[in-house]
Amino acid sequence: MDKYIINGGNKTSGSVRIDRAKNSLLPIIAASVAVGEKCFIEDFPHYSDTETMLEIVRAMGGKYRKKNGGVEIDASGLSTGFFPPKLFSKIRASVFMLGAVISRTGYAETVLPGGCNIGARPVDIHIYALNRLGVETKEENGRLVCRCEKMKGADMELPFPSVGATENAVIAASVAEGTTVIKNAAREPEIADVARFLNNCGAKISGAGSPIITIEGVKRLKGTDYLPVPDRIEAGTFLLATVLLGGETEITGCGIQNISAIINKTEHSACKLYSFNDKIYIKAKGMPERIRKIVTAPYPGYPTDLQSQTAAVMSVANGSGVLTETVFPSRFGYASQLKTLGADITVKGNSAYINGVKSLAGGEVYAEDLRGGAGLTLACLKAEGRSVLHGVEHIDRGYDRFEEKLSALGLDIKRVKNQITREL
Numbered sequence: 122m123d124k125y126i127i128n129g130g131n132k133t134s135g136s137v138r139i140d141r142a143k144n145s146l147l148p149i150i151a152a153s154v155a156v157g158e159k160c161f162i163e164d165f166p167h168y169s170d171t172e173t174m175l176e177i178v179r180a181m182g183g184k185y186r187k188k189n190g191g192v193e194i195d196a197s198g199l200s201t202g203f204f205p206p207k208l209f210s211k212i213r214a215s216v217f218m219l220g221a222v223i224s225r226t227g228y229a230e231t232v233l234p235g236g237c238n239i240g241a242r243p244v245d246i247h248i249y250a251l252n253r254l255g256v257e258t259k260e261e262n263g264r265l266v267c268r269c270e271k272m273k274g275a276d277m278e279l280p281f282p283s284v285g286a287t288e289n290a291v292i293a294a295s296v297a298e299g300t301t302v303i304k305n306a307a308r309e310p311e312i313a314d315v316a317r318f319l320n321n322c323g324a325k326i327s328g329a330g331s332p333i334i335t336i337e338g339v340k341r342l343k344g345t346d347y348l349p350v351p352d353r354i355e356a357g358t359f360l361l362a363t364v365l366l367g368g369e370t371e372i373t374g375c376g377i378q379n380i381s382a383i384i385n386k387t388e389h390s391a392c393k394l395y396s397f398n399d400k401i402y403i404k405a406k407g408m409p410e411r412i413r414k415i416v417t418a419p420y421p422g423y424p425t426d427l428q429s430q431t432a433a434v435m436s437v438a439n440g441s442g443v444l445t446e447t448v449f450p451s452r453f454g455y456a457s458q459l460k461t462l463g464a465d466i467t468v469k470g471n472s473a474y475i476n477g478v479k480s481l482a483g484g485e486v487y488a489e490d491l492r493g494g495a496g497l498t499l500a501c502l503k504a505e506g507r508s509v510l511h512g513v514e515h516i517d518r519g520y521d522r523f524e525e526k527l528s529a530l531g532l533d534i535k536r537v538k539n540q541i542t543r544e545l
């Protein structure tokens with residue numbers, strides 16, 4: 122795996138443009154399979170997760186091609202319900218495509234999904250939603266087999282507002298016969314984004330973004346061009362980077378409307394913070410004020426995907442704080458690596474107890490997952506001296522050219538390709 126060589130201590134200075142949301146693009150690719158006609162997704166970034174999702178579509182008979190900065194997806198040629206095991210296991214979002222594939226072929230067979238190692242990633246809520254729509258599902262020797270000639274709309278109440286299960290259900294229900302009402306639906310902005318995409322294709326979805334989503338199934342969907350929302354997690358990452366490191370950053374291509382939870386918790390550490398249309402301007406000293414307590418929660422709560430980046434800020438804050446994770450069973454894999462950099466962090470159950478220290482010191486650390494890697498990158502940029510961060514491919518899953526964007530902000534970070542030296 123590649124690594125970052127970082128010399129900490131610089132402040133941010135400059136502008137960064139936020140890419141389109143990874144967590145919109147993944148379900149939109151899944152939804153394009155249900156559409157079954159050419160769809161053009163504009164301003165398409167390069168995340169390794171979206172590349173994998175596109176490869177799954179191609180492996181199952183669909184096509185895609187990159188042009189004019191976007192991607193044209195044509196799933197009309199989908200010829201199987203059998204998911205390629207290796208690709209499917211690489212990313213969690215592959216399971217979001219189940220409903221779409223069943224709507225096209227009446228069948229889906231897959232191994233159970235992979236993704237970041239942030240605790241068990243069960244699919245029981247996905248299966249519940251598909252069962253409600255009339256899909257017969259069976260788990261046989263680690264494989265999930267789904268069958269349904271024609272899905273029928275139904276009422277359902279999710280036991281937990283699962284983002285992916287909500288998206289799976291919305292996509293499948295869009296082309297089911299009759300009406301579907303999803304209660305306790307996830308409310309993330311990316312859900313409304315997928316619904317907008319599908320409505321542009323002729324679907325009849327209302328209430329996306331609220332806890333109750335109603336879908337009138339239609340016979341077929343038609344292709345469309347679409348521009349997804351910006352990535353609020355990437356915007357939050359650069360906002361937290363500025364609070365942590367100090368400096369002046371102009372974040373373009375994303376407003377604060379979807380990141381108010383982060384703003385509320387960090388604006389006291391900023392000298393200046395304002396937003397106009399799709400720009401955020403932040404100026405900070407780089408001496409974060411105390412953050413007493415943060416509890417992650419489904420939207421509009423504090424995003425779990427910014428938890429590790431927040432821990433980096435809290436590690437040098439002026440006081441102690443508690444960071445509690447309520448969405449995933451274990452998402453503190455990075456904590457031991459933060460300790461290597463001198464952070465005073467103790468994990469007990471689903472909470473991390475952090476006492477702010479005066480400074481962090483550079484060291485050698487290892488990323489184990491996407492957002493943990495982003496948090497460790499920020500911590501290394503803060504740490505005095507040189508740091509080496511291994512496992513950069515984890516970060517590539519959800520950030521496009523992360524090191525280039527950070528470097529363009531005046532930060533000292535270089536990517537070194539993993540030199541596999543052959544023993545001659």
Ligand code: EPZ
Nearest residue numbers: 144214241242243244245246247283284285426448449450
């Ligand atoms: C989506 O994952 C995001 N991924 C995650 O972002 C994000 O952290 C998560 O939502 C929560 O916001 C994409 O959108 C591609 P969930 P998802 O279903 O859908 C449990 C990132 O870094 N659960 O809302 O997999 C599950 O184990 C990634 O960008 C079940 O028990 O999340 C977890 O504890 C990481 N059974 C909780 O629900 C199920 O069938 C939330 O999961 C499904 C989920």
